[in-house]
Amino acid sequence: MENNELIAQCEARAKEWLSPAFDEETRKEVQAMLDNPDKTALVDAFYQNLEFGTGGLRGIMGAGTNRMNKYIVGMATQGFANYINKAFAGKPRSVVVGHDCRNNGRMFAETVADIFSANGIKVYLFESLRPTPEISFAIRQLGAQAGVNVTASHNPREYNGYKAYWDDGAQVLAPHDVGIIDEVNKVKIEDVKFEGNKELIEIIGGEMDWDYIAAIKEAMIDQDVILRQKDLNIVYSAMHGTGRHIVPMSLRSWGFQNIHVVPEQMVVDGNFPTVISPNPENAEAMTLGMKLGTRLNADLVVATDPDADRLAIVVRNPKGEWEIINGNQTAMIFAWYIITNRKKLGLMKGNEFMVKTIVTTEVIAEIAKKNNVEIRDCYTGFKWIAREIKISEGKQKYIGGGEESFGFLPFDKVRDKDAPASICLICEIAAWAKDQGKTLYDVLMDIYAEYGFSREFTINVVRPGKTGQDEIKQMMTDFRENPPKELGGSKIVLWKDYKTLEAKDAQGNITKLDMPDTSNVLQWFCEDGTKVSVRPSGTEPKIKFYTEVKDPTFKCAGCYERCMKAANDKIEAIKKSLNLD
Numbered sequence: 001m002e003n004n005e006l007i008a009q010c011e012a013r014a015k016e017w018l019s020p021a022f023d024e025e026t027r028k029e030v031q032a033m034l035d036n037p038d039k040t041a042l043v044d045a046f047y048q049n050l051e052f053g054t055g056g057l058r059g060i061m062g063a064g065t066n067r068m069n070k071y072i073v074g075m076a077t078q079g080f081a082n083y084i085n086k087a088f089a090g091k092p093r094s095v096v097v098g099h100d101c102r103n104n105g106r107m108f109a110e111t112v113a114d115i116f117s118a119n120g121i122k123v124y125l126f127e128s129l130r131p132t133p134e135i136s137f138a139i140r141q142l143g144a145q146a147g148v149n150v151t152a153s154h155n156p157r158e159y160n161g162y163k164a165y166w167d168d169g170a171q172v173l174a175p176h177d178v179g180i181i182d183e184v185n186k187v188k189i190e191d192v193k194f195e196g197n198k199e200l201i202e203i204i205g206g207e208m209d210w211d212y213i214a215a216i217k218e219a220m221i222d223q224d225v226i227l228r229q230k231d232l233n234i235v236y237s238a239m240h241g242t243g244r245h246i247v248p249m250s251l252r253s254w255g256f257q258n259i260h261v262v263p264e265q266m267v268v269d270g271n272f273p274t275v276i277s278p279n280p281e282n283a284e285a286m287t288l289g290m291k292l293g294t295r296l297n298a299d300l301v302v303a304t305d306p307d308a309d310r311l312a313i314v315v316r317n318p319k320g321e322w323e324i325i326n327g328n329q330t331a332m333i334f335a336w337y338i339i340t341n342r343k344k345l346g347l348m349k350g351n352e353f354m355v356k357t358i359v360t361t362e363v364i365a366e367i368a369k370k371n372n373v374e375i376r377d378c379y380t381g382f383k384w385i386a387r388e389i390k391i392s393e394g395k396q397k398y399i400g401g402g403e404e405s406f407g408f409l410p411f412d413k414v415r416d417k418d419a420p421a422s423i424c425l426i427c428e429i430a431a432w433a434k435d436q437g438k439t440l441y442d443v444l445m446d447i448y449a450e451y452g453f454s455r456e457f458t459i460n461v462v463r464p465g466k467t468g469q470d471e472i473k474q475m476m477t478d479f480r481e482n483p484p485k486e487l488g489g490s491k492i493v494l495w496k497d498y499k500t501l502e503a504k505d506a507q508g509n510i511t512k513l514d515m516p517d518t519s520n521v522l523q524w525f526c527e528d529g530t531k532v533s534v535r536p537s538g539t540e541p542k543i544k545f546y547t548e549v550k551d552p553t554f555k556c557a558g559c560y561e562r563c564m565k566a567a568n569d570k571i572e573a574i575k576k577s578l579n580l581d
Contacts (some may be wrong), residue, residue: 010043010045013046021190045063050072050076061103073112075191076162079180079181080183084121085120096204097150100241105160114194115194125202131309132242135416136169140413150163153309169416173384219410221342221345229434230258231257232256233296234299235298236259236302237266237303238261238308242306285303301322311426313426313440315430328454333440335364353373354374355398356375357381359404385403385409390415398412403417426440454549456546457571460544461544484578496524499519500518520535532548532574
């Protein structure tokens with residue numbers, strides 16, 4: 001599309017936002033964009049409508065169709081309400097609504113509650129901010145038909161979002177996601193019923209917290225080891241968000257008694273004043289926790305992101321230095337401990353399964369296979385893990401699932417990644433290790449020695465705005481039309497394209513991929529065990545390259561630094577192969 005034509009379309013869309021249906025503040029913001037000779041901001045705000053991706057609706061706050069504001073939230077909710085009323089016609093209908101610490105979060109949540117109630121749907125609205133996994137739990141606990149959590153998870157402060165859930169407590173999948181989008185696209189601003197029916201809105205809070213904390217205890221495997229190590233020295237940060245009460249209370253309910261919090265980061269603040277970005281994947285966000293951990297001689301430092309679905313773990317290495325356990329390593333430790341200790345305690349019945357995403361480390365698959373536990377691969381996004389749980393509900397026992405982006409779910413009462421439950425379990429694992437005279441770092445080294453070393457690293461190529469989106473699309477097209485033949489000096493022997501659901505080997509043989517839907521993901525597997533996965537992010541303006549490099553020479557903890565250096569060199573070579581350096 002020519003640039004002038006695009007600008008004209010955006011201007012036409014923007015002028016619709018000058019009507020009396022929008023408040024004065026919004027009209028002024030839109031008029032300023034129209035008056036500005038530089039049309040970049042106008043195009044970015046109006047070139048598309050926010051759509052449900054892997055994390056739902058998410059965007060920068062501000063005026064425009066491509067921004068998070070009460071009108072976009074309103075139209076999305078009206079469309080969602082229309083879909084719910086059609087899907088459950090003639091039946092009682094209820095939804096759970098929550099929010100995290102983000103700026104405008106409470107306003108958006110109350111807007112959502114008002115619109116649902118105005119459409120005849122009963123609303124259970126949390127009294128204040130709550131963790132994402134508790135929203136999922138509440139949907140199941142209350143028998144609600146759907147839910148919404150207003151959150152942008154770990155995104156920077158400029159963002160807010162809207163996670164849509166279905167009656168199983170999982171984020172919406174096909175056909176519901178497509179159905180909701182179709183209904184949303186039909187909605188005009190004048191169709192939105194903003195005036196709520198207060199009789200249909202019920203405030204919930206403490207009683208659901210109690211039930212959720214009780215349910216989390218189902219993830220516990222060995223209470224005896226916690227009793228022996230109840231004084232495990234734990235430092236916790238809520239990252240200004242929703243874990244501030246739930247996580248310490250959950251840890252105490254498990255029996256841990258020596259819990260310290262990072263006071264500066266227990267303050268609810270959507271501006272996240274103590275971090276550049278509230279993302280547990282970033283070492284900078286953990287600085288205050290590590291400082292307090294050093295002062296208190298803590299055994300480990302743990303944190304949750306603002307909506308408490310992701311967790312971060314920091315442990316001491318043999319030099320006594322703090323080291324962040326990355327998302328793949330976290331999932332590996334969970335998988336290993338759950339399987340190993342459930343076996344030791346006679347809790348395995350032979351029908352258990354675990355789930356990981358296709359971009360997550362293959363070491364987890366090795367752990368499961370060597371222990372005769374079924375392992376399933378699914379797409380990125382916890383809704384796909386939730387789908388696997390639902391498929392096998394009542395037939396097989398789900399014992400854990402995770403992804404590389406610091407998310408894990410150790411029990412099935414929730415259908416989204418669950419940091420409070422995962423933090424309790426990682427503290428149990430740390431207690432078990434201490435009982436054995438080890439640390440979590442030692443446990444990780446033992447896993448590498450037994451199941452093979454791998455180094456995982458995600459390369460993020462950020463391309464904001466309309467031009468960035470076009471560039472990302474072109475990159476994926478180029479990779480499909482001219483796929484690489486080698487990566488970092490190793491020959492590719494298998495290509496997978498989840499958009500066509502086809503796999504091709506080095507001999508040219510093509511097989512079909514057994515997946516529930518197509519996805520814009522490419523994967524390349526090399527003869528030396530290297531795996532690279534490529535996908536555009538569903539929630540941020542970036543394309544992601546997930547690399548996994550093997551090293552068969554790892555024998556013990558003393559090999560770690562050497563193997564990490566060799567792996568990092570390999571990753572740099574892969575970047576050059578993909579022209580990313």
